[in-house]
Amino acid sequence: xxxxxxVKGWKDVPIGGLILEAGSADKYETGDWRTYRPxxxxxKCRHCMTCWIYCPDSSILxxxxxxxxxxxxxxxxxxxxxHECPAKCIDMRLETELEAERPEGSGSAETGAPAGAxxxxxxxxxxxxxxx
Amino acid sequence: MxxxxxxxxxxxxxxxxxxxxxxxxxxxxxxxxxxxVAAYPITPQTEIVQIFSTFVADGDVDTExxxxxxxxxxxxxxxxxxxxxxxxxxxxxxxxxxxxxxxLYIAAGLRLPIVMPxxxxxxxxxxxxxxxxxxxxxxxxxxxxxxxxxxxQEAYDNLIxxxxxxxxxxxxxxxxxxxxxxxxxxxxxxxxxLDDGVVRSFIGQRTPKHSLLDVDNPATFGGLxxxxxxxxxxxxxxxxxxxxxxxxxxxAKEFAKISGRSYGLFEAYRLDDAELAVVVLNSxxxxxxxxxxxxxxxxxxxxxLKIRLFRPFPHEEIVAALAGKKAxxxxxxxxxxxxxxxxxxxxxxxxMYDAPxxxxxxxxxxxxGRDIDTEQIAGVFWDLAKIAETGKIAxxxxxxxxRE
Numbered sequence: 001x002x003x004x005x006x007v008k009g010w011k012d013v014p015i016g017g018l019i020l021e022a023g024s025a026d027k028y029e030t031g032d033w034r035t036y037r038p039x040x041x042x043x044k045c046r047h048c049m050t051c052w053i054y055c056p057d058s059s060i061l062x063x064x065x066x067x068x069x070x071x072x073x074x075x076x077x078x079x080x081x082x083h084e085c086p087a088k089c090i091d092m093r094l095e096t097e098l099e100a101e102r103p104e105g106s107g108s109a110e111t112g113a114p115a116g117a118x119x120x121x122x123x124x125x126x127x128x129x130x131x132x
Numbered sequence: 133m134x135x136x137x138x139x140x141x142x143x144x145x146x147x148x149x150x151x152x153x154x155x156x157x158x159x160x161x162x163x164x165x166x167x168x169v170a171a172y173p174i175t176p177q178t179e180i181v182q183i184f185s186t187f188v189a190d191g192d193v194d195t196e197x198x199x200x201x202x203x204x205x206x207x208x209x210x211x212x213x214x215x216x217x218x219x220x221x222x223x224x225x226x227x228x229x230x231x232x233x234x235x236l237y238i239a240a241g242l243r244l245p246i247v248m249p250x251x252x253x254x255x256x257x258x259x260x261x262x263x264x265x266x267x268x269x270x271x272x273x274x275x276x277x278x279x280x281x282x283x284x285q286e287a288y289d290n291l292i293x294x295x296x297x298x299x300x301x302x303x304x305x306x307x308x309x310x311x312x313x314x315x316x317x318x319x320x321x322x323x324x325x326l327d328d329g330v331v332r333s334f335i336g337q338r339t340p341k342h343s344l345l346d347v348d349n350p351a352t353f354g355g356l357x358x359x360x361x362x363x364x365x366x367x368x369x370x371x372x373x374x375x376x377x378x379x380x381x382x383x384a385k386e387f388a389k390i391s392g393r394s395y396g397l398f399e400a401y402r403l404d405d406a407e408l409a410v411v412v413l414n415s416x417x418x419x420x421x422x423x424x425x426x427x428x429x430x431x432x433x434x435x436x437l438k439i440r441l442f443r444p445f446p447h448e449e450i451v452a453a454l455a456g457k458k459a460x461x462x463x464x465x466x467x468x469x470x471x472x473x474x475x476x477x478x479x480x481x482x483x484m485y486d487a488p489x490x491x492x493x494x495x496x497x498x499x500x501g502r503d504i505d506t507e508q509i510a511g512v513f514w515d516l517a518k519i520a521e522t523g524k525i526a527x528x529x530x531x532x533x534x535r536e
Contacts, residue, residue, distance in 0.1 A: 008364075009364065010363075010364035010365070010367040010368050010371070011368075013361070013364060013365075013368075014342070014351075015243045015304065015365070015368050015372075016241060016242045016243035016244075016304075016353070016365065016368070016369075017241070017242070017353075017354070017355055017357045017361065017362075017365045018342055018351050018352065018353060018355075019351065019352035019355045020342065020349070020350070020351050020352075022350050024352070024355075025355075028356070
């Protein structure tokens with residue numbers, strides 16, 4: 001969007017599809033491709049970071065060395081985290097089943113993380129565990 | 133030539149030389165001194181990078197030479213190098229060119245000013261190693277600029293100019309320089325080479341606005357581009373094509389100053405007052421010029437238009453040059469297989485739609501390296517004379533030189 005709120009035209013953007021901003025993939029929400037949703041059981045989690053290492057996206061949310069949830073705006077549901085988890089604390093559940101279980105009007109949960117742990121930590125956080 | 137000079141390389145002591153097209157092109161590459169060349173051998177192009185690799189081995193160039201396992205990889209590596217900010221080149225022919233296919237579109241879509249000599253060769257099947265234009269004609273909608281060359285001199289001159297055209301800020305498009313396989317690539321003729329220093333100052337340094345190695349200004353090349361932006365980027369690509377003509381002419385003007393040789397978007401040979409015109413690309417133009425001279429002596433108002441810049445297609449200028457002719461034959465060394473003629477014919481005829489109408493016919497010739505001779509081209513002109521006289525076209529598309 002430009003300053004006047006009009007969507008930019010072909011004369012206003014860098015040529016060849018160049019992206020001149022780092023980390024812009026964060027803004028592009030791709031989680032709606034998902035068929036299976038990883039559901040994390042915090043009680044069983046050892047915070048070993050195996051899921052964080054294996055996630056082919058950057059959808060394991062981490063703060064201060066501890067897993068705090070899954071970024072469902074970007075997680076595509078590949079299931080690698082659940083497959084690799086040594087504590088078996090991630091369950092792959094069909095999105096359609098979860099949708100059916102959800103009480104009407106509750107909306108869809110965007111992240112498995114507590115409030116405030118949105119996807120902003122993917123690109124901006126400091127420290128190795130926070131920003132992959 | 134003294135032994136020492138022979139050993140050090142004849143190109144260091146001679147300007148006017150007997151040279152093949154492949155040698156001339158590899159000399160141009162040596163003078164361009166690209167940062168990266170990634171290439172895979174294929175007849176009849178092989179010599180270009182083979183000779184160039186000796187320049188690399190001898191330290192005559194600073195090029196990083198990447199040997200790859202296919203042409204798909206050759207173009208991929210060239211794309212990566214170009215995106216990194218390097219001046220990157222490769223060369224190919226025919227099947228190798230076909231194997232580059234998806235990468236050709238990526239080079240153009242990413243607006244990378246790669247320069248590539250292509251030695252025109254027929255495509256399989258049946259398998260054939262000789263000249264026709266099926267390979268590059270297939271890529272006419274890829275977004276690459278296409279320059280065609282009648283002989284070794286033109287291939288050499290075009291390649292040097294291609295660097296400036298491709299990298300021009302208003303253009304930023306990959307550019308292929310085409311010449312005829314074997315006829316030009318392996319045929320020896322006289323050509324004049326420029327001094328190394330003159331070429332190097334003519335092409336200057338590449339100064340990309342964005343590059344992968346510019347870590348202070350990070351840029352992503354090849355990001356996902358869905359329905360929300362793809363169309364805008366393709367529109368930019370179309371716009372860039374409209375800038376090419378002027379840049380080609382400007383670069384040609386500057387090139388004339390260092391070489392004494394003039395280039396345009398096409399060459400009009402005895403065309404101004406011609407009533408009958410033949411349109412052709414590459415080496416057959418040389419044969420056609422002999423025919424034009426001969427027929428002029430016989431009183432026939434024959435002329436020739438040899439297209440140099442085929443992509444983007446300089447339609448306005450070509451229409452201006454051909455308007456008012458009585459009859460025109462377009463000679464295609466590739467068959468579009470659309471049943472309505474070859475690719476050059478289709479473009480020229482489409483461009484001429486709004487012009488005062490000469491009769492137009494198409495001849496498909498020379499497929500798979502079949503020779504075309506002066507008698508056949510003279511026959512085309514006599515056909516045109518008949519069409520001009522009667523106003524009747526017996527056959528819009530004729531296969532010239534095929535055995536019935």
